[in-house]
Amino acid sequence: MEANRAISNEENICAEKEVDLKGILRILEKQEGRGGLIAILEEIQAEYGYLPEKALRIVSDRTRRSLVDVYGVATFYRSFSLKPRGKNLVCACVGTACHVRGAPRIVEELEQQLGIKAGETTADKEFTLETVNCLGACALGPVVVIDGHYFSKVRKSRISQLLDEARRGFDKAQPGKDKRIFPIDVSCPHCNHSLMDETFAIDGYPSIKINVSFDHADGWLRLSCLYGSYNFSTEPDIGVDTVVRFHCPHCRVELPSTSDCSMCSAPMVPMLVRGGGIVQICSRRGCRNHMLDLL
C-alpha cells in the first residue's frame, strides 16, 4: 500500500494539469442550482481526466456534502477514476454477451500489447486499459471503446491496428478511411450564398467562413468543413463559454436560431447543407453539440 501511495503521488506530480481552486469553482458555479453531484464529478473528470483528491475535497466543502458521500459516489461508478488516466482510454467490454463472444481473449491481447494489466496505465502515460461490465451493445460484441469511438466485433488480429490508430489520434483520421468524417458544403439559410472559403483551408479542405460578434467584439470565424472535426480559427479571441452571434458574410443577416442546445441551452445556429439538409451547431465556444439533418 505504501509503495502504491508513492507511485500515485508521483503520478499526481506528472499530471498535465495542476488542480486549482478556480477551475473547480468555475465548474461548481456552472452546475449550481442543478444539484447533481454526478454531473459535477463528470465535468471535473472531463477537465482533468480523473478525479483528483483535492478536487473532491473542494467539491464536498463547497456543496456541503460530506466527503464520505462524495467519495462513495466517486468510487461506486466505474466511469469515475481516482487515478490519473493515460492520454488514450481503452475500454474493453467483458459483459456476459461479450464474454461469450471472446472478450477475455481480447482483454488478454490488449494487456499483452500494451504491457499492462486491466485498470493500469502505461508508463509513458499513453494508454489506460479498463474493463467495463456492459455497454449495451451486446449484439455487436466483443466491443472495445477507444477514446469514445466504439469498435464492434473486435478480433484479436485487429487490435494492433486499433491501437496504432489511437496513437495517431482518431481526430486526425483520414476522411476517406473513416466514414464518420466527411466534408460538407454549407450555405447561408437567408441568402443561400455559399459560406465556403477556398482561400483558407482547415484540415486540408476549404473552410466555412462566418462573421461572428459577441459583447463588443466581432470578426471572422472559420470552421472546418469536415463533419466530425472541431478545428477552427478565429480573428477575435473568443473565450471559452462565450455565446457568439453568427452573421452571413454576404447578406450580413444574423443566422436565425430556431432551437436551443440540448447540452448548454445556448442558441443552435443553422446552416444549409448543399445537396439538401440542415446542420446546426451550438453557438457557445467550447460546446461541441451539433445536429445534422440530411434530406
Place this chain on the structure above:
Amino acid sequence: MITLRINGLDVSVEEGTTLLEAARFFGFPIPTLCYMEGLSPYGACRLCVVEIGEGPSAKLVSSCTYPAEEGLKVRTASARVLRARRMVLELLLASCPQSKTIQDLASAHDIRQQRFRQEYEDCILCGLCVRMCEEQMMAKAIGFRNRGEKRDIGTPFDVQSDVCRLCGGCIYVCPACQLRCTYTEPEKAICGGCANLIPPCLEKEQFDDMMCYMNPCVACEIDKKFEKK
C-alpha cells in the same frame, strides 16, 4: 391504528411501526444483526426475514424495513422463515466465523457446521458503524466505498477523517469485531489493550490478516508490522 395478525394473534399497532417492532412488542422474538434501536433500519443482514401473505403469494420480507399494513398476516417462525434464516447464518459464518455474535446466533439456530468455502472477513457490511457515525455521532467520518465484491467501509482516501473524533462508536456497535483485540492465533487471544483507540477502519491496510488493529499493541506489545516480515 393498524390491525394485523402476527402468528395467529390479532394485534393493533400505530401507523408507521415496522413488523419487527410490532413482533418484538408482542413478544415474538426475531433475531437481528444490522438492526439497532436509535439507528435507521437498513435491511442488510436479512436475518429478520418473516413470511407475509398466504398461500402461493406468501413471500419473505425483511421485517426491520417492512411497515405494518392493515390486515397483513405475518409468520415470524414458519418453516420457510427458519430455513431462510439458517441459510443466512451459514453464509455469515462462512464469511466471518470469528464473530461471537454470529457464533451465538448460529448455535441458537442449531447450526453445527456450514457448507461453504471458509473465509475470514472482518466485516459483514451491515452498515451499523456507518449509521452510528452519521446518525448518533453526527460525524460521517466513515462510509461505504467501491461496489460489488470490492465494497468496503472506511474513510475517504484511507486517511484519518477530519470529522472523526475517535469516539469508538463504530467499534462498539460492530457485530463482527467484539473480538477485535483477539490475535488470530488462539494462544495469543484477547490482549484487551485496544479498548478505545483509532477505529480499525482507518488503517485497515496495515492490519490485513489479524483482528487486532493497533500497532504496536499497547497490551501485548507485539509489533505487527515487524512480525509480518
